[in-house]
Amino acid sequence: MHVVVNAAMSADGKLSSRRREQVRISGEADFDRMDALRAASDAVVVGVGTVLADDPHLTVKDDERRQRRLDAGKSPSPARVVVDSRGRTPTDSAVLDDAAETYVCVTEDAPTENVDALAERATVVPAGTGRVDLREAFAALESAGLESIMVEGGGELIFSLVEADLVDELRVFVGPRLIGGRDAPTVADGEGYVADFPELELEAVERLDGGVVLSWRIESDAAV
Ligand SMILES: NC(=O)C1=CN([C@@H]2O[C@H](COP(=O)(O)OP(=O)(O)OC[C@H]3O[C@@H](n4cnc5c(N)ncnc54)[C@H](O)[C@@H]3O)[C@@H](O)[C@H]2O)C=CC1
Numbered sequence: 222m223h224v225v226v227n228a229a230m231s232a233d234g235k236l237s238s239r240r241r242e243q244v245r246i247s248g249e250a251d252f253d254r255m256d257a258l259r260a261a262s263d264a265v266v267v268g269v270g271t272v273l274a275d276d277p278h279l280t281v282k283d284d285e286r287r288q289r290r291l292d293a294g295k296s297p298s299p300a301r302v303v304v305d306s307r308g309r310t311p312t313d314s315a316v317l318d319d320a321a322e323t324y325v326c327v328t329e330d331a332p333t334e335n336v337d338a339l340a341e342r343a344t345v346v347p348a349g350t351g352r353v354d355l356r357e358a359f360a361a362l363e364s365a366g367l368e369s370i371m372v373e374g375g376g377e378l379i380f381s382l383v384e385a386d387l388v389d390e391l392r393v394f395v396g397p398r399l400i401g402g403r404d405a406p407t408v409a410d411g412e413g414y415v416a417d418f419p420e421l422e423l424e425a426v427e428r429l430d431g432g433v434v435l436s437w438r439i440e441s442d443a444a445v
């Protein structure tokens with residue numbers, strides 16, 4: 222399994238504002254780069270915080286890319302995965318439509334009524350208790366044939382994935398605006414580190430949309 226995190230942040234490192242509503246940080250070229258990465262992936266992963274904030278669709282937008290996937294015997298868009306401990310994904314969410322296959326990773330103690338409702342529209346993957354056990358969930362996704370994984374956010378999920386040693390690459394578009402706010406989400410939220418900070422190796426720098434795309438490799442010890 223190969224896991225790439227792709228996100229867009231302001232020049233001061235924020236994924237959105239303190240209201241946690243979607244903020245357009247990327248320009249057309251960066252959204253197109255994101256679409257190409259989606260098209261090259263087997264699955265696109267987000268946390269339920271992102272579903273509740275943005276109601277994303279997570280499909281491939283470009284017709285030619287969708288056609289190329291069909292020509293290769295694949296579905297037009299990759300599978301969508303929501304990491305959602307309690308099964309809070311609303312049943313009318315865009316990720317639960319029939320445009321692509323969807324997996325919802327929940328905990329074993331998630332409320333049964335939520336799990337049952339989600340199971341009508343998605344494949345439910347139980348993993349862990351309290352919070353989704355990401356290593357167990359990703360191992361289940363890999364067993365389902367999902368090898369090439371793109372994670373779009375948000376900051377809570379990205380931090381946990383790094384902490385679980387599941388991330389191979391981090392690609393961040395740094396856009397030409399400031400958002401500010403001590404409570405605004407960043408690329409890596411969660412508890413944060415106080416020591417043994419994960420080390421990154423810079424692989425590429427590309428100017429785009431008045432900002433820059435930074436591509437980093439993360440040393441990962443653990444295999445899934
Ligand atoms: N600029 C960008 O590229 C993007 C921005 N966003 C923004 O990020 C914000 C949402 O991010 P967050 O609030 O951080 O939510 P998130 O999308 O990271 O979801 C976090 C939630 O996932 C669930 N979860 C289950 N197991 C977990 C585990 N082991 N570790 C972590 N979370 C687990 C929990 O319910 C947790 O609250 C929104 O404001 C959205 O607009 C989201 C994606 C991309």
Ligand SMILES: Nc1nc(O)c(N)c(N[C@@H]2O[C@H](COP(=O)(O)O)[C@@H](O)[C@H]2O)n1
Pocket residue numbers: 227228229243244245246247248252255267271275276277278279280373374
């Ligand atoms: N890469 C990027 N740049 C931005 O400026 C953003 N606001 C986001 N947000 C994420 O983009 C995805 C939207 O998906 P759909 O267009 O609905 O398919 C979703 O993951 C947002 O959280 N990303």
